[in-house]
Amino acid sequence: MSAFSDKSFNASNYSKFRPTYPKTFYDALIKYHLEENLKEGAGKLDTLVDVGCGPGEAFLPLVSRFDRIIGTDLSQVMVDQAQVNFDIESKANETSGKGEFHVASSDDMKSVVNDGEVDIVLAAQCAHWFDRDGWFDEMFRILKPNGTLAYLGYVDPIFVGYPKANEIYEEMVYVTGNYLGPYWEQPGRSKLRNLLRDLNDKLLQDDRFYDTKVTYLRPDIEETPSALTIEQTMTLENYFAYGRTWSSSHKWMQAHPDTPIENQPFTIFYNRLNKAYGWTMDTKVKIAFRTVYTFARRIPK
Secondary structure, eight states, X not given: OHHHHSXXXXXXXXXXXXXXXXXXXXXXXXXXXXXHHTTTTOOOOOEEEEETOTTSTTXXXXXXXXXXXXXXXXXXXXXXXXXHHHXXXXXXXXXXXXXXXXXXXXXXXXXXXXXXXXXXXXXXSOGGGSXXXXXXXXXXXXXXXXXXXXXXXXXXXXXXXXXXXXXXXXXXXXXXXXXXXXXXXXXXXXXXXXXXXXXXXXXXXXXXEEEEEEEEEOXXXXXXXXXXXXXXXXXXXXXXXXXTTSHHHHHHHHHOTTOOGGGSHHHHHHHHHHHHHOOOTTOEEEEEEEEXXXXXXXXXX
């Protein structure tokens, strides 16, 4: 997590190269929220809080749906980029909703959000960093009765149809100690690779939330992709640009600032893929991510 708070971290590239979330996710989220709230005559979407908002890639498709969007992150770099991206999206969609972005922790947002004023809380690709118990306490505080807590995580871009490429990925990104493996921040990375099961198990036992729905997607072992699968087709050049947004890559470069480019991890990664398949930087590859989606409702009282 500290890598993203570093002033040298490139939030613009993070925003540019990170995967986007499928429209089906947003449709499912709004449908889930409204199913219960329309029964109570509370179907209006007033306030969304995006916890760990980063540069805003998760909330941007929802800008036109809410009167107010609040984004929080530990990184001032990310908060500043989120404001820029919100302003661009609002102007493009000619929306009148307000956006405000603050440096705040996931378990202490009292200076930012009042009790019981939030319709939906969204946490995308960040819940593995949170203090679990403190976060659930804070989400219970800020959500309206029957408000929705939604979080998701994705990990490990699978090369669809190329098992050898995935073996090379595993070696370069985790196994071989000379490359990125030792530079992942723990225990967050391990929690994410386990698809947030510890968080989900705790939430399922928390009687302050109900109607909890968890979806695990494993494109590495499932033959038929889900409509919720996060997948993209991109050039190998853009794949490596995405890889350079990883916290482990940022930390590796900080530890090896004088390493010639030919000896850097992604150059070696590329050379191995080129040898195995003849791929070039212009080769287009389809990737899909192991993903988890979790929705839950705050109890009415």
